[in-house]
Amino acid sequence: MRRVLLMAGLLVAATGVARAADPGADTDRVERGRYLARAADCAACHTSEGGTPYAGGHPIETPFGTVYGTNITPDDDYGIGDYSADDFHRALTEGELPDGTQLYPAMPYTDYHGISRADSDALYAYFMSLDPVHQQSTQTDLAWPFSMRWTLNAWNWLFAPDDSDDSDESTADRGRYLVDTLGHCGACHTPRNAFGAVESDHRLEGAVIGGYEAPALTPDALAGRGWTASDLTRFLRDGRSPQGSMYSEMYPVFHHSTRYLREDDLSAMTHALLGDDPPEPTPLAAKSSTTDGQGAQLYLDNCAGCHGSDGRGVARVASAMPGNTTLRLDSPRNLVKVIHEGIEARSFGTFERVQAMPGFADDMDADQIAALATWLRQRWGGHDDTVDTAAVEDIIGASSD
Template identity: 50%
Template sequence: MKRLALILAGAAAAVLAVLAVVYLAFTGPGDIPPATVDFDALGDEEHADLVARGRYVARAADCVACHKSEDGLALAGGLPLETPFGTLYGTNVTPSDDHGIGDWSADDLYRAMVWGINPDGSRLYPAMPYASYHHVARADVDALWLYLMAERPVDKPNRPAELTFPFNIRPAIAFWNLLYRPDDPGLAEVAGKSESWHRGRYLVDVLGHCGECHTPRNLAYARTDAHLEGEVIEGALSPDISPEGLVRRGWTPEDLARFMREGLSPQGTMTFRMYPVLEHSSRYLTDADMTAMVTYLFDGAPGDGQRDPALAADAPPRQEADLPPEGRRLYVGLCAGCHGTEGEGHPHASVPLDTNTTAMLDDPLNLVRIIREGVPARTLAGEERMQAMPGFADRLDAAEMAALANYMRVRWGGRPGDVTPEQVEDIAEAHGG
């Protein structure tokens, strides 16, 4: 027994030694390129220009959407981020010495954004999208650091993560990094693609980190190779925004650019976690950058507004006799007053439903949630504003809600009317009963 115990102890020590080697040698930060500016030698005008550039980088990177506080302070942290493993909270990234990043250098910020490692060596949870930021340009990090250091410090403590075991073991993230964090910070050029396409890829895949929500994830919650093909995040479906997915649902480059700029298009308005993207990020992008993003997302696909024939407005069944009768009764009684009997909507008040892509999605999750919960009034870009839509959770039972969803899916979405009361009940249970 003593000999067996010694063997087991030796084996355990060997395993720990191997793990330590892996941890230290293969999961730490890679090279930190030198800063692109001499921070100590900046004149006032150059400093101001770089701070302005950093503000633009922060907007393109959508920093505020995750790092604002519950009371609206832009970068003071505290916003909950729901995951299948528990809740994370956005951190304080103001220049507070006690609770923020006031004592961080530009190198520290680069290390955190690109490698997911804090100055003290602790690993960031990959909800901070360092797997996407891994390709961020050092010059953008330098400008972002100057901008963050110029902001007002807010002495607001960070809220610790509330994760279940074993996901609350932060050092174990190093092994996730070993498997899923990219190795090379470089972003190789693709032959035959335009300068605008490459800029769009950088904005979509790196700074904008769109794939963090719109790409399916595996059991380890790492992104799969099904790039931008849609995923359920925080209880809402981030739809397929691959070129094929956009074309299938009738998007055009002009409509997508308007949607990103104004939060509104014939395909609908921004809801759930997409609205903060408009509020803090996409509305501020330059025309050239918006064009670049759209160029990359369509990637040469036609984008002529022609939906997949199965989703076309005149695809059968479209005759009244083929539509769910209970659903039509509910639609006319509850929805037609704002959205029109033909789903045409009303400008500056309610979105059209006859071209709305929410009814076209395979998964009815978003449609059912919107019917149940409604949508608050939205102040969109410019002078645009959409009135509040009431939720009907207190007026419709599960069978009625399924009938209403099926009516819209069949009439305007080209989808089968197969939403069941049980599905509605499951969605209700997961989102507030």
Template identity: 45%
Template structure:
């Protein structure tokens, strides 16, 4: 082929790309110049939308700390860079004020914005794809009747090539059609309602299921845990895993409603879920969630372990010096101050990840629904070396969690280095 033909073909290719970019720009301009919509909705639909927005935990990603409700700005860490929750108030220029109910439904269930650009899967549209249309319309009615906030969306920190959103079409083709396998077995009305609340509205699998190397949720291993999303691991929520850590329906219900149970106190991301979502659900829906998580025929929870008799060791001495002042010499804890350690879910987990992180980083002071503020737990990363943290973690797991697996200095070092990388 002659050089002249090659040049001509390259010229045509450049012209086609430029034409495509011009058309895309014109479409976007047209979308952004259309008038804002005025939505009229019945009070009952708006109230239902308020409830569903809580069930879907929208505020966790779309309301920044100290910011206006639903105005965006929440940083969401991912292996591909930081993604920020967007403004979903009815502002016409920076929010969703120009969205129709049809466009809103398409966006949250298919991951494609009104102007045609693809959303990052940090927006859980793969879970929301089974959202009932009437629920979407109620959510839309509620959001469109909130105060409009003119707050531009923050730029994302996603690097090349993941900042080219056209590539998300391929990601969607590969992964968005996957159907979640139920995490438990059941057929009752409560179980089916719970499946919808957990797998669709609550999108619990987005955190509590493992992910592949392209960030896709493993729908074949639902709610089997994930230690790669944040500083703390999201533990497994299968019936067997919950039972092994001592959970039953009553304990789960109490935890989801208040953030506190005999087995755990909510912290980190789960604290947001409790405060902004599950504590606002009615009793029937809380019962449905616990029915789904445990199944119609729940396994019997493992008995609370008997505290193992341990000799005086350096780890025991460190517990008495650093921990007993809040958790008690016998690990019984103090209400509204420090949780009990005997039977604690993190100590009974087969993976010591979260216990190690708590020992290294500590936990901030925080509020729980209907309770006084929980006291801060200091971190001991500067006081204890890797071997000492491992010894203390193993002592705690053996005495109060009935766990016999070893905790190694290598595990601690990995999580210490992970903290340094995040800063």
């Protein structure tokens, strides 16, 4: 009997050794977690500019105050070092920490709610494989009453999804999983109600966030701005396409996330966005627009040096104007913001860095920006309307005079 027990003990020990000695399974899971972390764009909030990856500190401005991304490296004091896989899954998909603290919904746990347990475990394995960073996260600073975390229980009861979608990759719509759950595109592109909850019945219909418009991504809206499936896939993969380049808050999404995605996943996302039967892209209306007047001369004086007097731009330097997605948007908001503030220098891929576009806040008043925006939208955006000065002032803030 004793020998049998001993044998059993040896067998168990041998199994344990065998499991620990099989590096393939763990490495695969960690790598899968790394990929999922990119698809879920965790770095966007949990990595501060110039900071150690996932050590927290990135400020997220919300209408209710500033929330800071936390340290999610496996540090016992300041990170998630003492989390179990269950704890991690609950924080990720329910927004609840091991001690019962409710996370603010700046953490998109309502989107992540549908993350499968297998994917959650892979993410957990990846984050636990990182070097712990002993760095305290900046404390979140919200105004009362939002500073009272207990109110979040009521928020969750009202707005958080309650049906756990145990995603089965073999049958689930991979694209929708990438767009809605991991990619949480709706966190910016779906409008939010007065309580900061996404309006799920207006999925991806566009919203204004941080002063910029996160454009509508419905099939009709995308086709209306001339997007095809191949251009959209290219845009996500390269950060650029014939319709323009990524800037503002979309650029970090490309930089941290979409450029790492596999081609089949990018195609799946595009498919999810444009639908099974993508609408025909709307051609740019042929215009016999003016080449003189204030708007035209402002363009020649300030923009044509890089974008060209014919608007064709310079490959890999300055975007082409005809059919540019920012010009085709119904609202002039993003165009006005870009003219006013410029665009920061960006890198696209390993070997390319594009210099900054200057902003013209000091050079053009609201009248001039309105004239320039009107001319650009009519010439190359397919619009007939005019952008009035009051609208520009509203967008750039009345303080600019």
